[in-house]
Amino acid sequence: MKLHRSTINRAIEQALTVTSHFGIALPPWARWTPSQWAEVALDQAYDEIRDCMLGWDVTDFGSDDFENLGRVLFTLRNGRHEEARYPKPYAEKLLIDPENQRAPAHFHRSKREDIIGLAGGNILVQLEPAGDDEKRSGQSMTIKVDGITREIPPAGIVRLEPGMSLTIPPRTIHQFWAEEGTGWPHDGKRWSLSREISSVCDDRNDNFFIDVPGIRFPEIVENEPPRFTLCHEYPRQ
Numbered sequence: 001m002k003l004h005r006s007t008i009n010r011a012i013e014q015a016l017t018v019t020s021h022f023g024i025a026l027p028p029w030a031r032w033t034p035s036q037w038a039e040v041a042l043d044q045a046y047d048e049i050r051d052c053m054l055g056w057d058v059t060d061f062g063s064d065d066f067e068n069l070g071r072v073l074f075t076l077r078n079g080r081h082e083e084a085r086y087p088k089p090y091a092e093k094l095l096i097d098p099e100n101q102r103a104p105a106h107f108h109r110s111k112r113e114d115i116i117g118l119a120g121g122n123i124l125v126q127l128e129p130a131g132d133d134e135k136r137s138g139q140s141m142t143i144k145v146d147g148i149t150r151e152i153p154p155a156g157i158v159r160l161e162p163g164m165s166l167t168i169p170p171r172t173i174h175q176f177w178a179e180e181g182t183g184w185p186h187d188g189k190r191w192s193l194s195r196e197i198s199s200v201c202d203d204r205n206d207n208f209f210i211d212v213p214g215i216r217f218p219e220i221v222e223n224e225p226p227r228f229t230l231c232h233e234y235p236r237q
């Protein structure tokens, strides 16, 4: 099944319910409709949202298997490399995690990211350094979990309970997901929230997938009208 607009609409509606359940408020425009975005298409006051790709990001990475290989994120802030208008060196994303859904294993050449268990159940993080050939190195590594140094074996999994966090250095192959059987039960699944705080996130150029091609912004099948606008879909002049 290709990524359908109905899947995106439903995922964002579930995300709004889950975030409000956990007491996490989002900017007012998180609930804007496509016609509200069209009204500000010519208004430069909204340029940062469009240029830094803030807001909703729902993807199946081209997997045709959104339930397992997919992500629902909301980017709250980000900068852009070498763009004086957007000098923030940091980024923040909220991740809405139904149990077991994950991004394909990947690494970043540039981005350093902290993954933070925010609410609900546990977040499992699997880590392995990339080799010089940018494939799995089979090596162990030293990481920091809440500032505490820890050794983990190759492809070791760290469990983050809510409130815990770890840092993923650049060139570390990683994958993380909400632990099955943990989290808030809603709409037939269990849900957790995690947060990513990182250096600038360049999703168009700094994601290197390991096992699959990994299409970050896949084509969408328009089987019903969009109820929200994704971060790469904003209308503009």
Ligand SMILES: [Fe+2]
Residues within 6 Å of the ligand: 106, 107, 108, 113, 174
């Ligand atoms: Fe990542």
